[in-house]
Amino acid sequence: MSLHASSSSKCVPCSGLDESAKLSAEEAQVELSSLPHPSSLWSLKESQEGILSLSRKFTARNFKVALDAINEIGAIAEKENHHPDLHLTNYRDVEVVIYTHKVNGLTQNDFVLAAKINRKVTIDYSPKWLRENPDAVSTSRKKEESE
Numbered sequence: 520m521s522l523h524a525s526s527s528s529k530c531v532p533c534s535g536l537d538e539s540a541k542l543s544a545e546e547a548q549v550e551l552s553s554l555p556h557p558s559s560l561w562s563l564k565e566s567q568e569g570i571l572s573l574s575r576k577f578t579a580r581n582f583k584v585a586l587d588a589i590n591e592i593g594a595i596a597e598k599e600n601h602h603p604d605l606h607l608t609n610y611r612d613v614e615v616v617i618y619t620h621k622v623n624g625l626t627q628n629d630f631v632l633a634a635k636i637n638r639k640v641t642i643d644y645s646p647k648w649l650r651e652n653p654d655a656v657s658t659s660r661k662k663e664e665s666e
C-alpha cells in the first residue's frame with residue numbers, strides 16, 4: 520500500500536528531507552495513480568526549471584466558494600505543515616500546486632497532502648465544470664448538480 524493510502528499518514532517535516540526523498544517522474548506517476556479516488560483530478564506538471572509538481576484545477580460555483588475552498592485546503596496544509604501554492608487564476612478558477620520546496624520536486628509528503636485534500640474537501644463546483652469533469656462528482660458538495 521502506498522504511504523498516502525493509509526489514513527494515518529502524516530507529512531514528515533520537510534526540513535529533515537534531503538534529495539534521497541525526491542521521487543523520479545516514473546515514481547511520481549505510480550504514486551499519482553494510487554491516490555484515493557478520484558486520482559484523475561491531479562496531474563503531474565513540470566516547470567521550465569524542471570521542477571515536478573502535482574496540480575489540480577477546478578472552477579467553483581462562484582468567487583466565495585472558490586475562496587472558501589482555498590481556506591479549507593489552507594487549513595489542512597497548516598495542520599500538516601506542508602503548503603501548496605494556491606492560485607485564484609480567475610474569479611472562481613482555482614489551481615492547487617503541490618511540491619516540496621526543500622528538494623525542488625515531489626516527495627511522499629506531496630501525495631499525502633493531495634490524498635487528504637481528495638478525502639476531506641468537498642467543493643460546490645460550477646455545474647458546467649462538473650458536467651465536463653464527471654470524475655469530480657465524489658468531491659462535489661452538491662452531488663445532485665451533476666445530473
Ligand SMILES: C[C@H](O)[C@H](O)[C@H]1CNC2=NC(N)=NC(=O)C2=N1
Binds near residue numbers: 602619620
Ligand atoms: C520548517 C518547515 O517544516 C518547512 O519550512 C516546510 C513548511 N512547508 C513546506 N511546504 C512545502 N510545500 N514544501 C516545503 O519544503 C515546506 N517546508
